Amino acid sequence: MSRAWIARRMEQIDSSGIRRMFDLAARLENPINLSIGQPDFPVPEPIKQAAVEAIGQDRNGYSPTQGIAPLVERLQQQVVAQYPQHADREVFVTSGTSGGLVLALLVLVEPGDEVIVFDPYFVMYPALVAMAGGKVVLVDTYPDFRINAERLEAAITPRTKAILFNSPANPTGHVADEAEVRAVAQVAQRHHLALISDEIYRLFCYDVPFVSPAQFYPETLVLEGFSKTYGMTGWRLGYAHGPRAVIREMIKLQQFSFVCAPHPLQWGALAAWEVDMQEVVRQYRRKRDLIYQGLADLYPMPRPQGAFYAFAQLPPNTCGQEFAQRAVEEQLLIIPGSVFSARDTHFRISYAASDETLRRGIEVLRKLHRRVVS
Numbered sequence: 001m002s003r004a005w006i007a008r009r010m011e012q013i014d015s016s017g018i019r020r021m022f023d024l025a026a027r028l029e030n031p032i033n034l035s036i037g038q039p040d041f042p043v044p045e046p047i048k049q050a051a052v053e054a055i056g057q058d059r060n061g062y063s064p065t066q067g068i069a070p071l072v073e074r075l076q077q078q079v080v081a082q083y084p085q086h087a088d089r090e091v092f093v094t095s096g097t098s099g100g101l102v103l104a105l106l107v108l109v110e111p112g113d114e115v116i117v118f119d120p121y122f123v124m125y126p127a128l129v130a131m132a133g134g135k136v137v138l139v140d141t142y143p144d145f146r147i148n149a150e151r152l153e154a155a156i157t158p159r160t161k162a163i164l165f166n167s168p169a170n171p172t173g174h175v176a177d178e179a180e181v182r183a184v185a186q187v188a189q190r191h192h193l194a195l196i197s198d199e200i201y202r203l204f205c206y207d208v209p210f211v212s213p214a215q216f217y218p219e220t221l222v223l224e225g226f227s228k229t230y231g232m233t234g235w236r237l238g239y240a241h242g243p244r245a246v247i248r249e250m251i252k253l254q255q256f257s258f259v260c261a262p263h264p265l266q267w268g269a270l271a272a273w274e275v276d277m278q279e280v281v282r283q284y285r286r287k288r289d290l291i292y293q294g295l296a297d298l299y300p301m302p303r304p305q306g307a308f309y310a311f312a313q314l315p316p317n318t319c320g321q322e323f324a325q326r327a328v329e330e331q332l333l334i335i336p337g338s339v340f341s342a343r344d345t346h347f348r349i350s351y352a353a354s355d356e357t358l359r360r361g362i363e364v365l366r367k368l369h370r371r372v373v374s
């Protein structure tokens with residue numbers, strides 16, 4: 001009986017691909033885990049201390065919906081410094097970048113609206129668009145994962161409402177350069193579309209500088225997070241900034257959903273401005289090199305330029321699930337590309353792992369390639 005209660009929208013949300021991997025992973029004792037999208041470094045000490053103090057000082061109740069005042073002020077200052085011309089830009093604290101995404105899509109998308117998503121995409125995007133009653137329209141970015149303005153333009157219809165953009169990108173590690181970002185911003189502006197820019201990986205750029213579409217299209221709604229930058233995925237902290245009218249509606253919805261981001265942890269985040277994460281970026285650049293140099297001759301991939309992922313081509317005539325299954329038999333966890341894409345031609349490696357884990361992973365992948373190809 002209870003099955004019949006489930007809303008139809010749930011049929012459009014499929015988590016089976018990634019769940020299968022987690023189920024397989026749970027059975028391994030000491031896996032070579034290159035599947036998880038979270039940093040392998042601890043939260044910096046001053047941030048931990050500030051959060052512990054806040055808990056000790058009984059700052060454990062609800063915070064204001066938009067976040068604690070000192071954090072909101074800090075963020076607002078940062079945003080004003082970045083975009084001095086955007087008089088209308090307002091900021092608030094969200095429950096992770098995911099919280100910001102949920103609110104943004106519910107505020108912007110009407111049932112039947114089309115939302116453009118670049119393929120490969122972050123796994124949550126189609127699910128959240130479906131939750132808002134929208135329809136995902138994919139724009140293919142293979143083989144180099146660069147944004148192609150003509151393909152984007154061709155995807156626009158009278159029902160297009162928004163573009164969801166993510167650079168540096170999960171799962172490809174692609175960092176869009178100024179020309180690509182400008183093209184996205186111009187298309188959005190020309191068609192009066194909402195542009196949501198997921199900038200959670202902005203710190204992690206290794207070769208080209210980070211560029212935001214907000215630099216070219218002042219109406220851009222930017223979603224940011226603390227999760228990856230400070231290794232605090234479990235703290236559920238992010239922030240959103242964008243046109244006041246949209247931000248106000250998102251705050252209204254937060255009041256009736258998430259209520260607020262975790263209160264004592266917001267005091268922790270306030271200490272983030274004291275810490276310098278450049279060493280982590282240097283380490284991750286080195287890990288990127290390790291993975292690229294260790295695998296690109298066998299598994300073709302564009303050299304990842306940001307985030308902490310590589311999206312590599314499967315050996316010819318191999319299906320992603322089968323390949324991931326064979327990797328699991330060698331204790332290695334990777335994620336089939338079909339989890340992030342309409343295509344089943346690639347797999348994702350997260351290199352947010354120890355050098356030792358990366359070396360073991362490379363070794364297994366090289367061995368697997370010999371076996372699959374021969």
Ligand code: PMP
Pocket residue numbers: 037095096097098099122166169170198200224225226227233236237238
């Ligand atoms: N956007 C992207 C592109 C991500 O990869 C992630 C996390 N994997 C998120 C948003 C969500 O991050 P969080 O909610 O932890 O801030």
